[in-house]
């Protein structure tokens with residue numbers, strides 16, 4: 001449904017050349033929800049603007065729903081909805097009227113535009129706001145109006161540029177549910193950009209990680225975590241010296257890639273942590289090391305980004321506030 005091949009964009013500002021997007025290629029299948037995840041300035045918005053015909057690429061090609069975005073921009077615009085970072089609605093018109101006007105701009109007959117306006121308001125859970133002016137809405141409600149505007153002409157593909165930036169956690173969760181519902185109701189293909197790890201993890205079936213204008217990884221969250229970061233196991237001992245002795249044992253285990261201690265605790269990044277933990281506990285027992293707590297867990301997407309780039313997404317201008325490693329089990333000795 002979406003195909004980008006060898007996409008490049010070079011800007012010139014103050015005699016400086018900025019390679020915002022460098023040789024990017026990826027596909028999105030019909031009905032998929034894919035997130036472009038990367039820190040501020042990674043090139044996500046620039047990619048989206050090229051995919052949606054708003055910006056001509058310096059090189060490369062874009063096909064959406066079988067249409068060439070450079071040669072047939074009109075056909076592409078008919079097939080897509082685009083929700084940018086800024087609010088799309090004005091301040092002073094009633095929401096339903098604004099939706100109908102937008103539908104008319106897309107060539108819908110007035111009756112059809114009214115019907116679609118009611119339908120999208122209902123699907124997005126904002127039917128009761130139809131007569132309100134956008135200026136009176138909360139951030140989360142207003143973002144839903146933006147999405148309603150992007151959906152009015154019943155597009156095959158919806159592009160969302162940072163859909164939940166600036167929203168509180170409750171509004172973000174509500175918006176995610178609505179976007180999932182859209183996909184279930186309409187089978188719509190969705191490509192969103194985000195610098196929130198939890199948004200990519202929660203929303204997307206596949207994640208394309210971008211950094212400095214390039215795609216550095218592409219896969220499901222589970223596959224990226226499994227292949228690029230490894231599971232972890234953690235134990236707590238009686239004191240710091242014992243923890244250091246346990247860490248030395250962990251370092252000798254097959255598949256252990258990173259061993260760290262923090263006071264009485266030892267954390268080990270290891271392939272197949274669930275299977276490795278009993279073996280580790282047996283080694284510790286053999287050396288008479290008492291363990292008071294043991295757990296295993298999966299890495300977060302932040303670990304994936306760190307492994308790929310050598311720096312955490314947060315330091316790179318991404319947001320990790322609500323993301324932590326996911327525990328997959330814990331035992332107490």
Ligand SMILES: Nc1ncnc2c1ncn2[C@@H]1O[C@H](COP(=O)(O)OP(=O)(O)OP(=O)(O)O)[C@@H](O)[C@H]1O
Nearest residue numbers: 011013018020039040041042043044045046047195
């Ligand atoms: N019109 C422009 N002129 C010059 N440079 C630009 C222009 N638009 C974007 N850039 C630069 O291109 C790079 C990529 O910007 P882009 O907005 O695509 O990143 P992003 O990943 O969407 O970031 P954010 O998450 O902050 O929105 C940045 O270095 C940016 O400063």
